[in-house]
Amino acid sequence: MATKYDCFEFIYKNKSSLKPIEVVRNFNKENYATILKQLNELVKERLLAKTPQGFQIEISEKTSLLHIIIEYCIKNEINYNLLLDKNFIRFIKESLGKKEITSKNIKINPRTLKKYILILEKYGMIIVISEKPIKAEIFYNTLLNNLLVYFDFKRLDLNKKPINYIKEIEKELALFKKSRKNNETKYKTILEDFQASFIYHSLSLEGNPITLQNTIKILKQEIIPADLRAIDIEEIKNYQEAIRQMLKDANEKKLLNIQSILEYHKIAMKHRISLAGTIRKIPVFIKGNQDFKTTEHSKIKEELEKLIQEYNILLIKNKLSIKELLNFAVYFHNEFQHIHPFEDGNSRTTRLITFYIFQQQDIPILDIPFGLLDEYLANTKGSKKREDENLNQTLQKIILFNLKKINKMLRY
Numbered sequence: 451m452a453t454k455y456d457c458f459e460f461i462y463k464n465k466s467s468l469k470p471i472e473v474v475r476n477f478n479k480e481n482y483a484t485i486l487k488q489l490n491e492l493v494k495e496r497l498l499a500k501t502p503q504g505f506q507i508e509i510s511e512k513t514s515l516l517h518i519i520i521e522y523c524i525k526n527e528i529n530y531n532l533l534l535d536k537n538f539i540r541f542i543k544e545s546l547g548k549k550e551i552t553s554k555n556i557k558i559n560p561r562t563l564k565k566y567i568l569i570l571e572k573y574g575m576i577i578v579i580s581e582k583p584i585k586a587e588i589f590y591n592t593l594l595n596n597l598l599v600y601f602d603f604k605r606l607d608l609n610k611k612p613i614n615y616i617k618e619i620e621k622e623l624a625l626f627k628k629s630r631k632n633n634e635t636k637y638k639t640i641l642e643d644f645q646a647s648f649i650y651h652s653l654s655l656e657g658n659p660i661t662l663q664n665t666i667k668i669l670k671q672e673i674i675p676a677d678l679r680a681i682d683i684e685e686i687k688n689y690q691e692a693i694r695q696m697l698k699d700a701n702e703k704k705l706l707n708i709q710s711i712l713e714y715h716k717i718a719m720k721h722r723i724s725l726a727g728t729i730r731k732i733p734v735f736i737k738g739n740q741d742f743k744t745t746e747h748s749k750i751k752e753e754l755e756k757l758i759q760e761y762n763i764l765l766i767k768n769k770l771s772i773k774e775l776l777n778f779a780v781y782f783h784n785e786f787q788h789i790h791p792f793e794d795g796n797s798r799t800t801r802l803i804t805f806y807i808f809q810q811q812d813i814p815i816l817d818i819p820f821g822l823l824d825e826y827l828a829n830t831k832g833s834k835k836r837e838d839e840n841l842n843q844t845l846q847k848i849i850l851f852n853l854k855k856i857n858k859m860l861r862y
Contacts, residue, residue, distance in 0.1 A: 452477040454488040467503035553584040574819030589821030615846040622853035629860040644816035684721035692718035700809035719795040741834040744790035
């Protein structure tokens with residue numbers, strides 16, 4: 451059944467007054483009286499205005515924000531009707547003010563709490579540390595911020611002490627190794643499932659406009675939806691090929707070197723053949739962040755050789771602790787991104803080779819969950835200064851999220 455928010459979005463996109471029957475016709479087999487009731491509710495909420503010609507959008511900051519929220523949800527395959535609930539957003543506000551949420555510090559009905567957590571889990575916006583008793587952390591992002599503003603809640607000051615998840619990661623990693631050993635075939639299927647999500651998330655950070663649903667169609671169903679640019683489709687396919695090569699090399703325990711990094715870039719950027727796999731010879735800047743310093747092009751090779759040497763020294767150790775590996779991966783990620791060796795495709799390559807470091811040590815980072823994309827970006831190329839400590843916290847959450855999701859999939 452079409453909701454009032456579905457009706458709102460249809461009228462917003464139409465950009466003219468519509469009679470109720472026109473809205474009914476858009477939503478097949480909908481009841482006229484039900485649609486009319488929803489339109490009148492939108493008028494009461496000052497989202498629509500009623501005119502002699504029908505119903506039209508009430509122009510305001512609130513209607514613009516609601517449209518932004520709905521469009522953002524559609525692009526990311528999120529059911530906005532689940533999120534556009536004031537009680538749910540009140541729960542979000544209360545939860546974000548706490549270090550972690552538990553059944554003791556969140557005073558709502560247990561069934562309602564479970565429902566809200568399932569919604570957030572579905573869309574990658576929470577880590578559930580334990581289910582009995584409930585212990586979880588919600589990821590703060592642009593979507594939740596916009597929802598808080600839409601429902602007139604005050605902006606949050608989130609300067610809370612970060613949580614160290616190393617022990618939880620070690621626990622989940624031990625479970626993963628045992629579960630994978632017993633079901634390697636299923637794990638390979640999970641790898642394929644995660645790829646489309648990671649490719650979508652990673653390339654959406656770089657401006658690729660193709661939705662998650664269409665990314666899945668292209669990569670898993672080999673269907674090319676109409677009206678998509680060829681270069682955007684090629685970008686998706688090329689990145690999948692680079693990821694598959696990375697996973698193969700990591701599984702064979704090959705060491706990273708400058709040549710293999712150039713090869714990953716060459717594969718990922720085949721749609722821009724003139725710069726694919728080639729170290730830049732010109733200065734580059736991060737769009738929208740002039741404070742992000744990149745290495746002078748004449749010093750790139752020297753800086754890369756130094757970074758690879760540090761990587762090789764690290765790998766001499768037979769057994770690295772999670773903490774040691776995490777600290778180096780954070781350093782490697784930020785160092786490589788600041789070297790910025792290519793004219794384009796640096797960030798997607800940085801993510802790929804950082805994930806390689808973990809995969810090589812049998813730690814399965816396969817995706818950055820939707821809820822952490824904004825935090826990840828803010829602590830990397832969106833930051834005015836180097837944020838190794840903050841990125842460490844973000845990577846901990848990314849690793850734990852991946853492990854918990856994979857272990858759950860292996861279990862069922």
